[in-house]
Amino acid sequence: MNLFSLAKSFPTEELALAFWIKQRWPNGVRCIACDHDKCYLIETKGKTGKVYRKFECAECGLHFSPTANTIFHDSHLPLQKWFMAICLMTEGKKGISASQVQRHLGISYKTAWHLCHRIREAMQEDKGTKLGGESVTVEIDEMYVGGRKRGTGVKAAKNSKTIVVGIAERDGRIHLQTVKSGHSRHVRTVVSENLNKDTEQVVTDGALKFRGMFPKEQHKAGNHHRELRDKNWTSTQTVENAFSLFKRGIVGNYHQLSKDHLDRYLGEFCWRYNRRGLQPCLFQMTLENMAKRKPLPYKDLIF
Ligand SMILES: [Zn+2]
Structure with missing residues (x-):
């Protein structure tokens, strides 16, 4: 739904409320x-x-x-403004910043920030969703996000950044999630929680941490030098493309993200990416999740 059709469908608060009630309680x-x-x-x-x-x-x-008892809980903002914010967040391919929502809706920055986080909460995959499966090839890789470098050298640069593990089905869905550290046991936990055991093939780069993480016949460790020489050689291009798309989104829209909320931004990015062919239905899908998800008070968002 675009802004024009939204304004046409909900010209009054009563109509927006009636739509929401029908959405939340379809059977009365x-x-x-x-x-x-x-x-x-x-x-x-x-x-x-x-x-x-x-x-x-x-x-x-x-x-x-x-x-x-929904994500709208305790909000004094009219539903019409909420709908408009949902529309802005689902229509923007790379997301939209709180300061932009603030300007569009004429609300305070704090309200806009809280509102965006609550809508973002509704744009997350259900817990327990697993990627991969029989006859699916999955790529796994890591990326480093943000952080101001303190000290000098490669180690200092790596320490200041957050590590994100990416799991991507070729031509399919993706999952991006932060990990405590790049240590293999932390990466393994994220992988086992999000990857279907029956996945036909798992492709990673040549990093040592991935060795022994999967059965030998399932795992293929890539090699960047061989990739360049032979295009058919196994590569982690899908997951790397997703990483660069996410990074471009951050630079273009958010400029800076808090480390504490990074997983929610990653979740929003994956949710939208995984529904890339369903653009006209995103507003409706988000609204359905708004009814299902638990309230997210402001005090739970600030640490
Ligand atoms: Zn009662």
């Missing part, structure tokens, strides 16, 4: 405490005189907001 509203199926829509006035629409449960009497 249910109480969030006792799961009773009879709830009435009521209107209450806040301290400032603003009208709020809430549901009242016929069984336990609980008053709850249509956005309670």
Whole structure:
């Protein structure tokens, strides 16, 4: 959905709310405490005189907001602005920065930053999603991200950066995730959590850490010199392309990312990459996840 069709579909807050309610409870509203199926829509006035629409449960009497217990939880921003932000984040191929969302929606930077992180949270793959499988070739590699260099030398440069492991199916999905260190046991944990054991072939570079990580018949360790001479030789081009696409996104849009939130940015990038043929449905898919995911309070995001 683009901004124009969004503005046309939801000209009023009531229409946006009705759409959200249908999205969250496709089979009718249910109480969030006792799961009773009879709830009435009521209107209450806040301290400032603003009208709020809430549901009242016929069984336990609980008053709850249509956005309670979802990622929208506790937000005072109109749904129309939320929808607009979701649209901006899903339409931009490389994502959009909080300061740009701030300018587009006319809200404070803090609100925009929190809003973007919550939408980003809905743009993450479900936990336990595994890549690879029978007759699939997967490439695995590492990249170093960001960090200001303290001290001199290669070691100092590497220490200041965060290591990201990339797993990529050829012509398929990708998964990027930070690791504690480049040590083989840390890399192995990420790989085993995200790679299907039945994967036909795993291609890596010649790094020692990958030796012994996979059964011999499954593993193929590449060699950059041979790649240059022989194009058919095994290469990790798919995963390296994903790395460079992510890095270009950071430089172009975010300029700097906090190390603490890097995994969420990586998750957003992979989610969008894995749905590259489904652009028109991304708004709807994100909204579905907004209803499923747990609230993400501001205090949980600042360390
Ligand atoms: Zn109830």
